[in-house]
Amino acid sequence: MKTTMLILLATLIISGCNTSGKDEIMEFIPGTYVRVGQNEFGKEFDTLVITIQNPAAKQFKIQNRWHYIRQVEGEANVPEYKVKETSGIYNAETKLLEEAETLDHYSFDVKEKVLFDGTNKFKKIK
Template sequence: MKTVLLIFLTTFFIAGCNTKGKDEIMEFIPGTYVRAGQNEFGKEFDTLVISLQNQSAKEYKIQNRWHYIRQVEGEANVPEYKV
């Protein structure tokens, strides 16, 4: 009886250690993250776009987009963009 219980517990423990399930962090990371700010000199918008590049190697593509509207004497100038 003890042997059957030991085999059952060992099998249950090994099955619980299966690491091939879904990785919650890998599913959580991809997305678009936005930050906006404003001060007396202008408005700034900063965006990160994170996408999964290669799932087997756990590689991500990160793109930074930046948008700034400079204000001079209360007037908004032409926006500046960077990628």
């Protein structure tokens, strides 16, 4: 009887410790994120497209598409466009994506479906 109880207890402990090992944030990261900002000088549109490059290394490709419409005396000037490509490494301990060039950190809120780059808040659309 004691042996049976010990086996049952050991089985419960082992099965309780066996987690799937999936990181919810890492699975959430790939996608397209957008942000719109406006002030007295103009309006800007930011799009981040993040794709997985190397799952084993937790490496991601980050493409930032930026569109700015400058306003001078109430009139919209010719729009400015920039595209920047870089990479980032996901840190599973801190749950942050670190950009390789600038060492900026991106944080994620899975429930709200948003990405934070400092105080900038991007909404995930895909």
